[in-house]
Amino acid sequence: MAAVESLVVIGAGHAAGQLVACLAQDGFAGAITLVGDEPHPPYQRPPLSKKFLAGEMDADRLYLKPAAFYDKYGAKLLLGRRVTRIDRQARTAVLEDGSQLEYSALVIATGSRPRRLALPGAELDGVFYLRGIDDVMTIRGRFAAGKSLVVVGGGYIGLELAAVAVRQGLRVSVLEQAPRLMARGVGAIVSRFYERLHREEGVVLHTGAAVLGFEGRNAVEHVVCGNDRVVADIVVIGAGAVPNVELAQEAGLTVENGIVVNERCLTGDPAIYAIGDCTNQFHPLFDRRLRFESVHNALEQARMVAAAICGRALPAIQVPWFWSDQYDVKLQMAGLPDKHTESVVRGNPDHGRCFSVFYLADGALIAVEAVNRAADFMMSKVLIAERAHVDRAKLADERVAVKDSRLV
Amino acid sequence: MAKITFETADGKEQTLEIANGLSVMEGAVKGMVTGIDADCGGACSCATCMVYVSPEWSERLPPQSSDEKAMLEFSPHVAETSRLSCQIKVVDELDGLRVKVPASQH
Numbered sequence A: 001m002a003a004v005e006s007l008v009v010i011g012a013g014h015a016a017g018q019l020v021a022c023l024a025q026d027g028f029a030g031a032i033t034l035v036g037d038e039p040h041p042p043y044q045r046p047p048l049s050k051k052f053l054a055g056e057m058d059a060d061r062l063y064l065k066p067a068a069f070y071d072k073y074g075a076k077l078l079l080g081r082r083v084t085r086i087d088r089q090a091r092t093a094v095l096e097d098g099s100q101l102e103y104s105a106l107v108i109a110t111g112s113r114p115r116r117l118a119l120p121g122a123e124l125d126g127v128f129y130l131r132g133i134d135d136v137m138t139i140r141g142r143f144a145a146g147k148s149l150v151v152v153g154g155g156y157i158g159l160e161l162a163a164v165a166v167r168q169g170l171r172v173s174v175l176e177q178a179p180r181l182m183a184r185g186v187g188a189i190v191s192r193f194y195e196r197l198h199r200e201e202g203v204v205l206h207t208g209a210a211v212l213g214f215e216g217r218n219a220v221e222h223v224v225c226g227n228d229r230v231v232a233d234i235v236v237i238g239a240g241a242v243p244n245v246e247l248a249q250e251a252g253l254t255v256e257n258g259i260v261v262n263e264r265c266l267t268g269d270p271a272i273y274a275i276g277d278c279t280n281q282f283h284p285l286f287d288r289r290l291r292f293e294s295v296h297n298a299l300e301q302a303r304m305v306a307a308a309i310c311g312r313a314l315p316a317i318q319v320p321w322f323w324s325d326q327y328d329v330k331l332q333m334a335g336l337p338d339k340h341t342e343s344v345v346r347g348n349p350d351h352g353r354c355f356s357v358f359y360l361a362d363g364a365l366i367a368v369e370a371v372n373r374a375a376d377f378m379m380s381k382v383l384i385a386e387r388a389h390v391d392r393a394k395l396a397d398e399r400v401a402v403k404d405s406r407l408v
Numbered sequence B: 001m002a003k004i005t006f007e008t009a010d011g012k013e014q015t016l017e018i019a020n021g022l023s024v025m026e027g028a029v030k031g032m033v034t035g036i037d038a039d040c041g042g043a044c045s046c047a048t049c050m051v052y053v054s055p056e057w058s059e060r061l062p063p064q065s066s067d068e069k070a071m072l073e074f075s076p077h078v079a080e081t082s083r084l085s086c087q088i089k090v091v092d093e094l095d096g097l098r099v100k101v102p103a104s105q106h
Ligand SMILES: Cc1cc2nc3c(=O)[nH]c(=O)nc-3n(C[C@H](O)[C@H](O)[C@H](O)COP(=O)(O)OP(=O)(O)OC[C@H]3O[C@@H](n4cnc5c(N)ncnc54)[C@H](O)[C@@H]3O)c2cc1C
Pocket: A010, A011, A012, A013, A014, A015, A016, A035, A036, A037, A038, A044, A045, A046, A047, A048, A049, A081, A082, A083, A084, A109, A110, A111, A112, A130, A131, A132, A157, A244, A247, A275, A276, A277, A278, A292, A293, A294, A295, A296, A298, A321, A322, A323, A324, A325
């Protein structure tokens, strides 16, 4: 493959930032331009609903690299600018103002955006979504003890936000449409635990809630939920995310729940890669195509593209993993549980704040959800990668280390 | 502020001045130290910021939390002297600290 002379990256988020860091490490000699529509250089989002929201961390510490780093490596950052079109024939990315960036390789790293709810009153002042630094600054600016916060959607972002807010003395309600919390991300046992946790901490939870709209004169005052009206000074909607695939779609690339890419993150066009939340890729461990919204996936795919561009061997595929911090509880998950045939619990989910759930398919460990049990998480990651068969009784026994449940 | 020296697997040394309040990991990542991946950004969830601390420094560092201990115990390439660099906050007293970075965090 010919050396890449000019690399253009659309999006300047977590995946894009990691890609530049990898290329710098690899001594990539071509020109790099990052175009990002946020005014910030690449930053990490996880603290946005955790320590940064709580005011325990300043914005500086969110940035993946200091600004000087990009200068030093000759990577140009075009921030606050948007790519509106990809011209595959001319090999250019076209910006809002009509200016064009020529590329010999293009990386689409456009991430995902919050799913908007088309409900009456959703445009009222006081109704927010949480995706970027600027969203947090606005939401945090409205926080004050005694105010009422209604979180629409009981996914992990909404629940992390609820945890921070209730600790700051706000009155917090969470309205979740599904019958249980975090239903898309975790199993029923973990959902039930988080219901107990948030209730113990003073959050009011409604599952199976039908949010119909928002009411207020100048700003939001109520959330209409079924036949009820829930008082709200602040509303944050956390109803999942949709991948930013429109550019790729309009350029004629294949999009099926994300931009379809191969094992090196290449799209159907040999000059265009895609990485991060916006992609859909075959995963050898699970034998199917998947789209992830996780830091781990963004980093792993950035490393794949850096390797592909620099002509290095692809890094080994890792077991996908994710975490969420709420109060003093650390949830760590690895693998994917959806195809499990049985589950094993270690510890007591109904008491205290420390247990794990293991998921098995035909005797092999395929996923884990560890609540304040980092060791279980770490050992399970290894076993899942090996597709190891495990002894259920040992897995359930807290006196036996998870690694010793492996059957030989 | 503390001057901290990172010795990477290729035998190179890099000394960085890191501001108080940052973690050793944050200083290393901003200073482009090779081999500290820090995938979770300091949330004590990934164990890819592991370093080896010389024995004379080990005792002078704040003790490990139970989370850090658990993460380390099963991370690849772990040794007696391993620490997660994101869990070490920089203070003046760390001036002169030396750590070794493993060849790989995976
Ligand atoms: C509040 C919050 C908490 C999270 N917590 C966790 C967690 O605990 N653990 C975890 O693993 N993951 C977490 N995530 C998910 C994680 O942050 C994402 O998976 C990750 O950011 C994906 O990286 P990315 O580069 O694909 O997308 P992003 O980081 O979103 O970057 C994409 C960038 O591209 C820009 N862009 C889009 N279109 C264009 C265009 N046409 N022109 C120019 N720029 C464009 C976007 O504005 C954005 O800045 C969290 C996410 C959020 C929002």
